[in-house]
Amino acid sequence: MAHVVELTYYPIKGCAGTSPGEALVTPAGLAHDRGFMVVSEEGVFRTQRRDPRLSLIRPEVGAGGEWLVLWAPGYEALHVDVDASGARRPVDLFGNPYQGIDQGDTAAAWLSDVLRAPSRLVRVPPEHDRVTDGRTPGTSGYADSCALHMLSRSTLDLLNAKVAERGGSPLPMDRFRPNVVVGGWDEPHTEDRAHRITLGDAELGYAKLAIRCAVTLVDQETGTRDGPEPLRTLAGYRRAAEGGVAFGAKFAVLRPGKVTVGDEVDVQVWGDSEL
Numbered sequence: 001m002a003h004v005v006e007l008t009y010y011p012i013k014g015c016a017g018t019s020p021g022e023a024l025v026t027p028a029g030l031a032h033d034r035g036f037m038v039v040s041e042e043g044v045f046r047t048q049r050r051d052p053r054l055s056l057i058r059p060e061v062g063a064g065g066e067w068l069v070l071w072a073p074g075y076e077a078l079h080v081d082v083d084a085s086g087a088r089r090p091v092d093l094f095g096n097p098y099q100g101i102d103q104g105d106t107a108a109a110w111l112s113d114v115l116r117a118p119s120r121l122v123r124v125p126p127e128h129d130r131v132t133d134g135r136t137p138g139t140s141g142y143a144d145s146c147a148l149h150m151l152s153r154s155t156l157d158l159l160n161a162k163v164a165e166r167g168g169s170p171l172p173m174d175r176f177r178p179n180v181v182v183g184g185w186d187e188p189h190t191e192d193r194a195h196r197i198t199l200g201d202a203e204l205g206y207a208k209l210a211i212r213c214a215v216t217l218v219d220q221e222t223g224t225r226d227g228p229e230p231l232r233t234l235a236g237y238r239r240a241a242e243g244g245v246a247f248g249a250k251f252a253v254l255r256p257g258k259v260t261v262g263d264e265v266d267v268q269v270w271g272d273s274e275l
Helices: 052-056 105-115 153-165
Strands: 003-007 022-026 036-039 058-061 067-072 075-081 088-093 096-102 120-123 148-152 180-183 194-199 202-212 245-255 257-260 265-270
Touching: 003 257, 036 088, 052 105, 067 105, 075 105, 105 120, 148 153, 148 202, 153 180, 153 245, 194 245, 202 257
Parallel strands: 148 180
Antiparallel strands: 003 180, 022 257, 036 120, 058 067, 067 075, 088 096, 096 120, 148 245, 194 202, 194 265, 202 245
């Protein structure tokens, strides 16, 4: 039986995640997922593609989202009282214009020090009305695209077997930053064909394949780029028709609800893979 083996939300886009035993699935994904974003002084989002040190920042968010604590190795922790109603400022996410609520100069100075580049912290405003693309449209906060990214253990096992054939070392799941990890699917890439899923009280609709980028090259523990894997190996067997390499799948939320590690992953509608 397929089941949820790990849940992870990422309070600040590009930073480290939190893996709880249970989580609320909201229309925008796991509660608190990518609700904050680090931007340049010009409002352009920061990403591990250009700023791999983001992975060193380990945010802790209050249950109601009313506070953040920012942690990073070698730096004093910073408590941030979250401003959910302040003045909006324009922010840029992949060239798309959105709004963010700036979280003040103290958070900006702390992040600028850790990242070694002038930075600000913004929060998704309550009126954020983003519409995501794919086979099933939905919404999300500051995620790259869709609300939820799902990956199965068997998919990673196959990749690591192929990496080993090249003499490489196995890669951990956190290189791919999934929200939901599924165990119990014997066939790799089953998530590509699971087009309607219930897990716990929530229901998900398949949106599209997850196209991988240079973030997968970053060691999430050290904040440094760590060689050509997994992109080198993925290029040999997971090339997507629209370009790039695909690994995992993105989903929109059809019905919010609570999900717990151990919940059955029940596929109600199967489809063909888009690869």
